[in-house]
Amino acid sequence: MRKDTSVQPVKKAHEPFVHITKRGELVWWRAWLIRAGALILAMLLCGLVTVMITDLRPMDVYVALFNGNFGPEVDTWVVFRDMAILLCISLAVTPAFKMRFWNIGAEGQVLMGGLASAACMIYIKDAVPNWLLLLIMLAASLAVGALWAAIPAICKAKWETNETLFTLMMNYIATQLIAFLTIFWERPKGSGTIGVINQMSEAGWMPSLFGNRYVLCIIIVAALTVAMFIYLRYSKQGYEISVVGESENTARYIGINVGRVIVRTMILSGAICGLAGFLLVGGIDHTITTTTAGGQGFTAIMVSWLAKFNPIFMSLTAFLITFLQKGAQQIATGFRLDPSFSDILTGIILFFIIGCEFFIHYKLNFRTAQKEEK
Amino acid sequence: MLMTIAAFLQGAIKQGIPLLLGSTGEIITEKSGHLNLGIPGIMYVGGISGVVGAFFYENAMGDAMNPFLAVLIPLVCSLVGSTLMALIYSFLTVTLRANQNVTGLALTTFGTGIGTFFGGSLAKLANSETASVSFNRTSQYFSATLPFAQDWGFIGKVFFSYGFLAYLAVIIALVSAWVLKKTKVGLHLRAVGESPATADAAGINVTAYKYAATCIGGAIAGLGGLYYVVDYAKVWSSNGFGDRGWLAIALVIFALWRPDLGTLGSFLFGGLYIVYLYIPGLNRSTQALFTMLPYLVTIIVLVSVSIRKKRENQPPASLGLSYFREER
Numbered sequence: 001m002r003k004d005t006s007v008q009p010v011k012k013a014h015e016p017f018v019h020i021t022k023r024g025e026l027v028w029w030r031a032w033l034i035r036a037g038a039l040i041l042a043m044l045l046c047g048l049v050t051v052m053i054t055d056l057r058p059m060d061v062y063v064a065l066f067n068g069n070f071g072p073e074v075d076t077w078v079v080f081r082d083m084a085i086l087l088c089i090s091l092a093v094t095p096a097f098k099m100r101f102w103n104i105g106a107e108g109q110v111l112m113g114g115l116a117s118a119a120c121m122i123y124i125k126d127a128v129p130n131w132l133l134l135l136i137m138l139a140a141s142l143a144v145g146a147l148w149a150a151i152p153a154i155c156k157a158k159w160e161t162n163e164t165l166f167t168l169m170m171n172y173i174a175t176q177l178i179a180f181l182t183i184f185w186e187r188p189k190g191s192g193t194i195g196v197i198n199q200m201s202e203a204g205w206m207p208s209l210f211g212n213r214y215v216l217c218i219i220i221v222a223a224l225t226v227a228m229f230i231y232l233r234y235s236k237q238g239y240e241i242s243v244v245g246e247s248e249n250t251a252r253y254i255g256i257n258v259g260r261v262i263v264r265t266m267i268l269s270g271a272i273c274g275l276a277g278f279l280l281v282g283g284i285d286h287t288i289t290t291t292t293a294g295g296q297g298f299t300a301i302m303v304s305w306l307a308k309f310n311p312i313f314m315s316l317t318a319f320l321i322t323f324l325q326k327g328a329q330q331i332a333t334g335f336r337l338d339p340s341f342s343d344i345l346t347g348i349i350l351f352f353i354i355g356c357e358f359f360i361h362y363k364l365n366f367r368t369a370q371k372e373e374k
Numbered sequence: 375m376l377m378t379i380a381a382f383l384q385g386a387i388k389q390g391i392p393l394l395l396g397s398t399g400e401i402i403t404e405k406s407g408h409l410n411l412g413i414p415g416i417m418y419v420g421g422i423s424g425v426v427g428a429f430f431y432e433n434a435m436g437d438a439m440n441p442f443l444a445v446l447i448p449l450v451c452s453l454v455g456s457t458l459m460a461l462i463y464s465f466l467t468v469t470l471r472a473n474q475n476v477t478g479l480a481l482t483t484f485g486t487g488i489g490t491f492f493g494g495s496l497a498k499l500a501n502s503e504t505a506s507v508s509f510n511r512t513s514q515y516f517s518a519t520l521p522f523a524q525d526w527g528f529i530g531k532v533f534f535s536y537g538f539l540a541y542l543a544v545i546i547a548l549v550s551a552w553v554l555k556k557t558k559v560g561l562h563l564r565a566v567g568e569s570p571a572t573a574d575a576a577g578i579n580v581t582a583y584k585y586a587a588t589c590i591g592g593a594i595a596g597l598g599g600l601y602y603v604v605d606y607a608k609v610w611s612s613n614g615f616g617d618r619g620w621l622a623i624a625l626v627i628f629a630l631w632r633p634d635l636g637t638l639g640s641f642l643f644g645g646l647y648i649v650y651l652y653i654p655g656l657n658r659s660t661q662a663l664f665t666m667l668p669y670l671v672t673i674i675v676l677v678s679v680s681i682r683k684k685r686e687n688q689p690p691a692s693l694g695l696s697y698f699r700e701e702r
Binding site: 179301305 | 465469471480482483487490621689700701
């Protein structure tokens with residue numbers, strides 16, 4: 001009995017069928033080739049699943065996906081608007097992730113930012129000029145989002161509290177707070193929703209630019225993307241973030257105050273989440289519900305990770321995910337399927353891209369290949 | 375008054391059982407060093423696979439249902455569904471050493487997608503107008519109680535008025551607590567979660583333990599989804615399950631990674647979920663604040679545990695890290 005688990009019977013020099021070794025740095029184009037291959041495989045599988053569920057011909061699946069984003073029946077501005085919001089939240093979580101601080105509380109931070117904006121819209125109304133109200137809303141959203149992120153960060157810096165679990169819990173506190181205030185502010189009474197705020201006066205609504213309501217939103221996020229790229233790549237603070245992420249001991253050794261970097265970076269992260277909340281409430285929805293963030297706080301984590309925390313690539317991955325979700329939703333409506341069909345496809349794509357990282361970082365040596373070496 | 379208390383306790387326990395199963399599954403997984411944030415998705419899949427099994431068996435057999443098969447088919451479907459989900463997770467994180475947080479979140483997206491999608495499709499098959507699926511006979515068998523539960527008053531209501539899955543949940547939790555703490559398998563599993571390199575050097579098959587813990591944990595968590603649908607709610611509706619999966623993860627911390635404490639914690643969380651029904655003077659808005667309580671309590675526990683730094687109350691040391699033998 002004792003033998004079977006603790007002592008392995010000695011065999012003749014046994015060579016495993018595959019031997020896994022860590023790769024050195026892979027040439028960048030080969031790494032992207034692997035990623036592209038995974039993406040193509042995933043798209044093929046998605047197509048297969050769609051063909052099985054609907055009676056579309058294989059090629060038509062991809063046409064339908066495309067039409068869901070750029071077809072004649074859809075407003076392509078909406079696609080870019082949703083991509084911008086997703087990108088904004090992804091940019092928000094990025095500095096924290098680079099520091100290996102797993103902020104999975106973006107959902108809650110966005111909601112709290114949105115809540116602050118909504119509160120300003122409800123209480124200040126048109127007492128001040130619209131541009132001033134927008135500035136107040138922006139400041140409030142940034143502050144509240146930052147506060148919501150700072151609480152777990154301070155505990156992490158002081159007592160090493162597990163940040164993944166802490167930020168996760170903060171999401172649901174934010175959700176319930178909004179559920180509470182929704183009933184407090186609800187209009188009309190008993191409806192359970194706040195409805196569109198300031199419908200008549202449009203106070204606190206972001207202005208249209210070039211005749212489109214969403215352009216301003218998109219411009220803000222585009223500017224933020226560039227700013228975040230420069231911040232992470234060229235600023236001293238960005239450098240400190242990457243050192244803390246690589247090794248906390250090294251950071252301490254070269255005189256970086258790790259706790260301060262953690263708190264400062266999380267405040268930045270939370271403030272950008274707050275900005276996303278401001279854009280959602282002031283620029284798009286003009287109301288707040290418990291589903292305003294709509295799970296994008298979680299999707300953003302994957303978007304950021306897929307882009308290897310690079311803000312420029314992130315606009316591509318955010319586009320990929322949005323494209324897929326919009327396209328799948330179009331297929332779902334066209335075939336009267338459940339809209340959650342898009343979640344299944346997103347899941348499949350994510351699994352493939354997550355899995356392919358293995359082949360970038362590790363090398364498989366098969367047994368036959370090894371024998372030749374001897 | 376006494377019967378009100380009995381009804382409250384009964385409600386708390388019924389609400390607590392899905393959380394208990396979910397958290398027991400997550401504890402077993404986390405003990406192997408894997409933070410599976412896919413548990414909410416796995417519980418959805420556990421629920422919907424059971425529903426699919428129940429739905430087709432009920433429709434195929436009509437009145438001629440065999441009570442034994444009516445329970446067995448959904449049970450097996452649920453176990454298979456949730457184990458497959460856990461296999462995806464363990465293949466990606468153990469074999470391919472992918473980032474656990476990202477994989478878990480992707481699994482939750484995927485799982486809730488599958489749950490809602492197939493639930494919605496079944497509702498269309500059943501021509502239901504409310505977008506829900508019901509399976510009355512199956513849930514009758516699942517929620518069948520002992521015959522004397524009705525006659526025993528307070529005791530009967532609090533202790534004997536549940537379907538068999540509820541008792542199974544408590545038994546699973548107590549047995550896993552015993553296995554983790556007292557047996558060699560448990561010791562090895564904890565070693566894998568604390569320091570896989572040490573465990574590997576001691577001759578423990580780290581990969582096998584990680585796979586087994588994740589899959590068994592996933593299967594147990596899936597039962598939580600099944601219990602919620604066939605016994606508690608007795609109907610599948612999209613979004614009915616809500617955020618119970620995340621609450622189960624919160625419970626893991628609250629129970630300090632001990633399934634036996636999890637039983638008490640789950641009943642407490644269940645009680646907090648429904649306590650607003652029993653306190654006079656509460657309205658809909660305060661209900662939201664009460665639902666916040668479990669999360670708030672969890673945060674307090676999480677922070678105070680990290681302040682006190684008592685060794686036996688900490689998360690497994692290698693939680694969230696992948697293990698590669700040749701890495702220094």
